[in-house]
Amino acid sequence: MYGELNGVRVCDPRLRHSWRVNDILHFPFTESITKFHVANATLNFFIRGVSRPQNDVIIEIYKVYKIGDHSEPPVMVKLHSWKEPQPGSRGKWIQTDFTETVGEWFKNPKDNYGFVINATVNGKKVAVTDVSAEKSKAPFVETSVTEPKKRKRRNSGLNCDEKANEPLCCRYSFIVDFVEIGLDFIIAPKRYDAHMCSGECPYVTLQKYPHTHLLKMSQPNTAAPCCAPRKMSSISMLYFDAAMNVVVGSLPGMVVDRCGCS
CATH class of the missing domain: 2.10.90.10 (Cystine-knot cytokines)
Structure with a gap:
């Protein structure tokens, strides 16, 4: 059962009692970094594998829009949904574009309630989301930022490329x-x-x-x-x-x- 929120399909939280506040991943960004513009952001997370893969991994990424009280689960919106072949016993790192979401968090840090990674095979969760248990496989967001546009100052130094035949400094x-x-x-x-x-x-x-x-x-x-x-x-x-x-x-x-x- 789904509803609509500004044209985005929203999962009815009453159907998701298995998702608790403990399932939410949260990456806070300080003011020293949010003053920049987000050029690119990639969400990285690890999924466990098996010795004999047979089924696909169903991956869903949700953004948390509201944290409910103790009687209500959080309200979430599905951002991405796709399938990946189940990896071998070594597992596999998965990457997905997260630029729009991180950009929204930079503009409105108060709306950063976190997100949820739901990766399952036949209903069994295979994504590593417990940061304390497996730190080396903890999810992370790789973010590239650019300086806000400023008035260009005159630069008296020379700038050259490797093809330039310039003997001077x-x-x-x-x-x-x-x-x-x-x-x-x-x-x-x-x-x-x-x-x-x-x-x-x-x-x-x-x-x-x-x-x-x-x-x-x-x-x-x-x-x-x-x-x-x-x-x-x-x-x-x-x-x-x-x-x-x-x-x-x-x-x-x-x-x-x-x-x-x-």
Whole structure:
């Protein structure tokens, strides 16, 4: 039995007495992260397998719209529903797009009552949702965010790509992959462009960096000017701490915004 809520099919909560508040998963987002825009969000969860798979896994994702009192179950709306082949004995990680839901939570944090993962085979639940029992297989949301649009400032540094034949000091793209370097506790971003500085700093750039070159002229024995970061910014990160809690933090000095000779 289903009803309608703004064109979305809503399951009558009276038919779901098996779903309790304990079934609800909740990822709170702090103000330090909700000030950004959600570019992409992916829900990751683990489903158990069997040695001889025969049936499909029926997966349903519900968003909680209201937490009822002790006499009433929560009100939920179905977001996604699909089937997956039952995995082998090792189990399998499942991913589904969660961008719209996380985006709504960012805009209205007070409406973030959580969600429910219902994955069953012949009525038996196979999704790992008990965070305390199996922390390494706990569900998580991988979220990529972007800065709110701001007025662009003039950047006096050069920006180049790998195809550019530019000998002078310039900023280039430099992709860092956290998984490749062993930092797999970081949920998001998995990779990002840190940028790097490379190039020469000849005396013809005196007009652009007068202090650097006047210093070299007055103290000839000092090291020659080198291409280095002149301005850097932070990135926001989503990661697991030692207690397997999802933490949002800002790490300074992670992105080169401008290069120059110093």
